Amino acid sequence: DIQMTQSPSSLSASVGDRVTITCRASHNINNYLNWYQQKPGKAPKLLIYAASSLHTGVPSRFSGSGSGTDFTLTISSLQPEDFATYYCQQSYSNLWTFGQGTKLEIK
Amino acid sequence: QLQLQESGPGLVKPSETLSLTCTVSGGSISSSNYYWGWIRQPPGKGLEWLGSIYYSGNTFYKPSLKSRVTISVDTSKNQFSLKLSSVTAADTAVYYCARDARGIVVMTTPYYYFDYWGQGTLVTVSS
Numbered sequence: 001d002i003q004m005t006q007s008p009s010s011l012s013a014s015v016g017d018r019v020t021i022t023c024r025a026s027h028n029i030n031n032y033l034n035w036y037q038q039k040p041g042k043a044p045k046l047l048i049y050a051a052s053s054l055h056t057g058v059p060s061r062f063s064g065s066g067s068g069t070d071f072t073l074t075i076s077s078l079q080p081e082d083f084a085t086y087y088c089q090q091s092y093s094n095l096w097t098f099g100q101g102t103k104l105e106i107k
Numbered sequence: 108q109l110q111l112q113e114s115g116p117g118l119v120k121p122s123e124t125l126s127l128t129c130t131v132s133g134g135s136i137s138s139s140n141y142y143w144g145w146i147r148q149p150p151g152k153g154l155e156w157l158g159s160i161y162y163s164g165n166t167f168y169k170p171s172l173k174s175r176v177t178i179s180v181d182t183s184k185n186q187f188s189l190k191l192s193s194v195t196a197a198d199t200a201v202y203y204c205a206r207d208a209r210g211i212v213v214m215t216t217p218y219y220y221f222d223y224w225g226q227g228t229l230v231t232v233s234s
Contacts, residue, residue, distance in 0.1 A: 043224035091219035
């Protein structure tokens with residue numbers, strides 16, 4: 001399996017802050033990297049695909065970058081509705097894997 | 108609008124087989140370039156992909172679970188199913204079905220992701 005490691009595991013921030021979450025793959029995955037947002041009791045929602053492409057309807061304050069093994073998700077100005085858990089996921093191999101998640105909490 | 112809905116028992120006894128079905132509405136399960144996947148999430152933990160199936164029956168499984176997992180598809184009912192055998196308490200989780208988009212690359216952009224999800228169903232393994 002390709003292992004995905006996110007950091008940090010949790011993060012406290014305030015409304016209006018700029019936040020960055022990182023994801024590292026154990027092997028080169030080119031740009032086959034997706035980001036999801038999950039709120040308590042809900043299914044995950046796709047935010048970013050192909051490392052940097054914004055999914056339909058996702059606010060432009062979300063952005064992604066990276067290629068190869070190192071990736072980042074950035075939220076430019078946190079809004080109250082952004083406090084959630086974020087997961088990266090590789091789709092390079094046939095066997096897809098997720099990172100362990102980053103919980104974004106209100107400071 | 109595509110919708111997915113999981114169904115099945117919420118309680119399974121240890122050593123028995125967990126069986127869930129995902130019903131797809133608003134679209135065809137036989138669409139090209141789309142697989143259909145199962146993902147689970149133990150309480151308070153992260154997401155784990157279990158496996159995916161194409162309408163033709165081609166499957167991919169998580170290697171560590173391959174001996175216990177079977178995913179099947181019924182195109183006539185627009186459904187796909189998950190069976191997980193010999194369950195233990197560690198298999199207690201919310202189980203999600205999702206559309207697994209793979210197979211389309213435009214220029215250098217891979218359209219490989221889970222884009223539609225069911226609401227999830229909690230399955231508890233307990234005697």
